[in-house]
Each structure stands twice: as structure tokens, then as C-alpha cells.
Amino acid sequence: MKQTTKSEKLHNVYVYCKENFKPSDRLFEDEASISDENELRFFRVIHEFFLQERQREYLNHRRQNGQREDI
Numbered sequence: 001m002k003q004t005t006k007s008e009k010l011h012n013v014y015v016y017c018k019e020n021f022k023p024s025d026r027l028f029e030d031e032a033s034i035s036d037e038n039e040l041r042f043f044r045v046i047h048e049f050f051l052q053e054r055q056r057e058y059l060n061h062r063r064q065n066g067q068r069e070d071i
Helices: 005-020 037-064
Strands: none
Touching: 005 037
């Protein structure tokens, strides 16, 4: 049986986060259900990362099509 490398595990975590922290989705239905402040901050940071990636992709698309960035 092949053992999963640390790199593969981290990639799997990234893919999981990317699928579950989509910018179009609310972060949580009820953030109050998370009592650990560090855990909540962690989830918010991950969510913000993927939101920024989506914004970056959108702006790059506009630039490639010769559109202005000030929207």
C-alpha cells in the first residue's frame, strides 16, 4: 500500500478547502456555533484567501479583455 506523502496530504487539504470555502457561499450558516476564537479566525482567513483569488481572476479577465479595472 502506497503511503501518502506530506506534500500530497497538504494538497488534499488545499483542494478540500477550495471546495468548501467558495467565495459565493456564506462562511457559515451560524458562526456563533464555533466557540473557539482561533478556529473561527482560521476559517475566516481561508475563506478570505479564496475570495481574493476569485477577485484576482476576475480582474485579470477584465485586463485581458481590455476593460477598465475601476468598476
